[in-house]
Amino acid sequence: MSEKINFHLIDLKKYYGQREVLKGITLSFLEGAKIGLIGPNGAGKSTLLRIIAGEDKNFEGEAKAKAGLTIGYLPQEPALNEEKTVAENVDEAIEHLRAIEARYYEVMNLLGDAEGAEAEKLNTEYDHLQHEMDSKDIWNIDSWLKQAKAALCLPPDEAEVQVLSGGERRRVALCKLLIDHPDLLLLDEPTNHLDADTVAWLEEHLANYDGTVILVTHDRYFLDNVVGWMLEIERGRGTPYKGNYSDYLDAKQGELDVKRQADAKTDRLIKKEKEWKGRTPAARATHNKARLQRYKEMVEKRREDAVESIELQIPPGDRLGDKVIEVRDLTKGYGDRVLIRGLSFDLPPGAILGVVGANGMGKTTLMRMILGQEEPDSGEIQIGPTVKLTYLDQSRAILDDEKTVYENITEGNDLIPYGNATLEGRAYAARFNFRGEDQQKKLGECSGGMRNRVLLARMLRHGGNVVILDEPTNDLDLDTLRVLENAIDTFPGSAIVVSHDRWFLNRLVSHILAFEGDGYVNFHYGTFESYVEWRKEWREKSDFPLDSQAGRYRKFRG
Amino acid sequence: MSRSYWGAPHLFGADDARSIPDPELESVRSTLIKYIPADVGQAGTRVQMLSFLMDHPEALQRTCEEGHLTASALVIRAEGECGLLTLHRKLGRWLQVGGHCDGDGNLAAVALREAVEESGVEDLEVDPRPIDLDMHRIPAHKGEPEHWHLDTRFLAYAPPRAKLRMSDESLDLRWVGVDELRAIDTDESVRRLFRIAFE
Structure with missing residues (x-):
């Protein structure tokens, strides 16, 4: 497979009111890349997915798909056609395949009576349709449709979607999306409300998916088993890591170790700057503005970092005896x-x-x-x-x-x-x-x-x-x-x-x-x-x- | 396992340096991504060029009919505020020296190579950071359809008392002073280059 870049973001910025949520993200995705999006809640992961999906156009910079790229998106609360049943909703994803199938049989019939240039034209179309039937496996459409529904444990075909639970609705939407088979698949918390067996199935399906997959999930095993890349969104910036979640943790630990040394140095510097600041109030006003600025930046940086290093302790109670x-x-x-x-x-x-x-x-x-x-x-x-x-x-x-x-x-x-x-x-x-x-x-x-x-x-x-x-x-x-x-x-x-x-x-x-x-x-x-x-x-x-x-x-x- | 450091900035999906689909193209993209646009116009051109490359990954070759990558240089010298311009044979205009990439993704090297060829000055030096991006239409010519040039511009320095030697691509070649610029037939993007170099 020749891999090409099929999506890029250039200097992407997003504001919510005055708050800059994404502060200029530049990224490119190759065909077939499996990417896990992580970061604190509210950091902009879902926002980024919506922008890539084309559902949020209110941003600065560029988010562009390669010409002709198909994109599919599973939001946290997917929309379904409320008037229709489960089967009818899923069928929407294969309408175009049904159309190819219908035309294939139509052309086959027409060919019997056609002559001359007309026959030649139909022949070309027939070859094309035949190729479509083969490459998209339309021959077995009903059988793989049934398999997909079983794999995702969909509610019965005839069930009305408006009576479904949140979890069931997500399954229907997911099934529809996977059958649609887009080149770029965007999933927001795909494992929510899925049982362990379905999650295992989905993991394997996505790991073998031939398109690009970008997903947000809290399920760290899922990340470990599916993705080859991680994108960390933090304080408005995107940092790419190669590897799965475990690899990411290792890399993060390494970075923290380096940072800790740097932090100790920063602490010493802050202390020194503080002394200097206290000692020379007159000098401060007149010159060395840069140095003051640097001090402010350092203090600011420490404050931001402090957010990360919270430690939670469950308040211990009385000693526990042998019998619990x-x-x-x-x-x-x-x-x-x-x-x-x-x-x-x-x-x-x-x-x-x-x-x-x-x-x-x-x-x-x-x-x-x-x-x-x-x-x-x-x-x-x-x-x-x-x-x-x-x-x-x-x-x-x-x-x-x-x-x-x-x-x-x-x-x-x-x-x-x-x-x-x-x-x-x-x-x-x-x-x-x-x-x-x-x-x-x-x-x-x-x-x-x-x-x-x-x-x-x-x-x-x-x-x-x-x-x-x-x-x-x-x-x-x-x-x-x-x-x-x-x-x-x-x-x-x-x-x-x-x-x-x-x-x-x-x-x-x-x-x-x-x-x-x-x-x-x-x-x-x-x-x-x-x-x-x-x-x-x-x-x-x-x-x-x-x-x-x-x-x-x-x-x-x- | 590490961040993606190997000159493929923020490119997701290549497992290592060897599996980058086209290292030459990646080198171009990397140069463009690192380039910091000075104004909204340059930011727009940068986005346009990167988008063109996504839709036309073969743009390093001149066989890409919709358009292709070029690199050029404004050559300047220590003696006075002037830049080297050539009277282009095909276009009949005074332009900076430069040419087609023809597969080479090292844009600064292409600009240098072309500048040396067209000026005859062997020991030019090029600053590898682009100073300007320009995307312009080239009219149809001798069976070649109208197409885009995606030009990345650099600054190159000529040694003192460098001797010029004209190539057969040009009708004339000379040092043009800032004050002479208004009097010759050139285009806005060349004037822009002079502004970047001397203001």
């Missing part, structure tokens, strides 16, 4: 539906338990039983006498949109007990990366990621030595995620974490509790990766029904 949580022969169901059948396990002190499984299988119900908010049908849950539980709720209903971030976090307490010390409310909130003006923001104006941090700060304020986190990683940007991971990693108690984030599950978790459906809940010693290995064997041995056909990878075109 013991579950014995637990069974729970609603009506005919059994969620948990005969589950027994012990959670040891210091363990980080990852809870996995599709939505609606009973994960949250188990959490509620541990918290004593719901009773088991049979069996028992014993909580150790030294345990103090803190629960981070998925629904976030307890937050008040009318109040500020600060008020939501502190709930009127200006002093927060923190380990053995006491912190001022502002300092406490700052530990969760809320600085000055952010603390005064009304919660109603905050993004999903910020709300999640507010909740985290509020719940963790109470201390506790066993924390239960229900989907804490949703909507967090990668930086905050890393901070949260470090916090959990160094937390002196036990933690129970409900999560879909495989990176999180593999790097932090010591035990896995997996809801497989139909009351099967497996307790496993080890990371998610080792559980997946184990499950493969378990499924083969126990002839457990596969919950979806997506598990096995199939290409659906060509």
Whole structure:
């Protein structure tokens, strides 16, 4: 394949009011490049995707596609044709293929009666159509359409799209997009609302995709498995890195080490400049403006950098005894539906338990039983006498949109007990990366990621030595995620974490509790990766029904 | 694993220096991307040229019918404010020296090569940073259709008392002073070059 540049951005600038979100980005993409876009929330990743997609034309500089390039875009909330069914929506993507098919058979019929120049013309067209039929595999259109729908676990063909859930709508939009097969594919959080098997399928499909792919995702495994390039958007600038997410982390670490040395030097310089500044007030006014300017720049730079180096610590509670949580022969169901059948396990002190499984299988119900908010049908849950539980709720209903971030976090307490010390409310909130003006923001104006941090700060304020986190990683940007991971990693108690984030599950978790459906809940010693290995064997041995056909990878075109 | 340092600034998708699709073209793009436009007009020309290259990756060759890359130089010398202009045989106008890239993506080297050829001065020196970009139409001529020239301009320095020798591409060749510029048949882009060089 001869690779050519098929898209470029030159001096791209984007303003929101007075704020310059993108400060001049110049980039080119080659055919077939797979690029992961990362950066803090609000840095402009989705904006950049929209600009490349041509949906946002309000910018300075140039964003240009090579002539004839086809572009497909999956926004976070994709639009579908509300009047139509699932099948009709997907069919929109293949209208042009159906047209080729129809014309092919038409020309074939016409050829029978044609003569002379007319026949020659039709023959040429027939050859062309034949080529199209072959190269686009239109012969097997119905079969690969069916495969695509199965791979993405689409709702039934006849379902009206207006009654679909957000997750189902995304699947339909994604399926349509992949079938459309654009030269440049732009995906904003493609793995949101997808189950693990579909994510695995999508990973493989995109890794083999012959066009260019640019995607924004919080799923670090997805990044690792799909992309060959990373583009970091930070403070309005774009920095390219070659490699996947792991490579990026390595490179970033290297840069940080270099920077730390440079920072130490900057600190020394600032100190020296400060002395100089204090010593010669008269000189300052008259000359050496450049030097003053330099001082200001250095201080400014340190202030900007300080944002990055937040460290979050979960306030430690009292020492945890040997007995934490013991579950014995637990069974729970609603009506005919059994969620948990005969589950027994012990959670040891210091363990980080990852809870996995599709939505609606009973994960949250188990959490509620541990918290004593719901009773088991049979069996028992014993909580150790030294345990103090803190629960981070998925629904976030307890937050008040009318109040500020600060008020939501502190709930009127200006002093927060923190380990053995006491912190001022502002300092406490700052530990969760809320600085000055952010603390005064009304919660109603905050993004999903910020709300999640507010909740985290509020719940963790109470201390506790066993924390239960229900989907804490949703909507967090990668930086905050890393901070949260470090916090959990160094937390002196036990933690129970409900999560879909495989990176999180593999790097932090010591035990896995997996809801497989139909009351099967497996307790496993080890990371998610080792559980997946184990499950493969378990499924083969126990002839457990596969919950979806997506598990096995199939290409659906060509 | 590192940032993309190998002279392919912000080019996504090439695995290493060897898999860059066309290193010569990449060298041109790199020169254009690094060039800092002095005004809105130059910024526009830079974008136009980069866009032309995306749609016509073969633009280094003169066989690219829609248009192709050229490089030129305003040669100046220590003695007085004047630049070297040649009375172009085909176009009948006084222009700076320069010519087609013919596959060579090192624009400064092309400008130097052409300047040496057309001036006869062997020991010219060229500053590798472009001073100006210009995109102009070339009228149809001897079976060649009308097409674009994408010209990147440099500044070159002649040694003191350099001896000029005319090539057969030109009708005349001489040092033109800033004050003489108004009196000769030339174009706006040449006047612009003089302004950049001497103001």
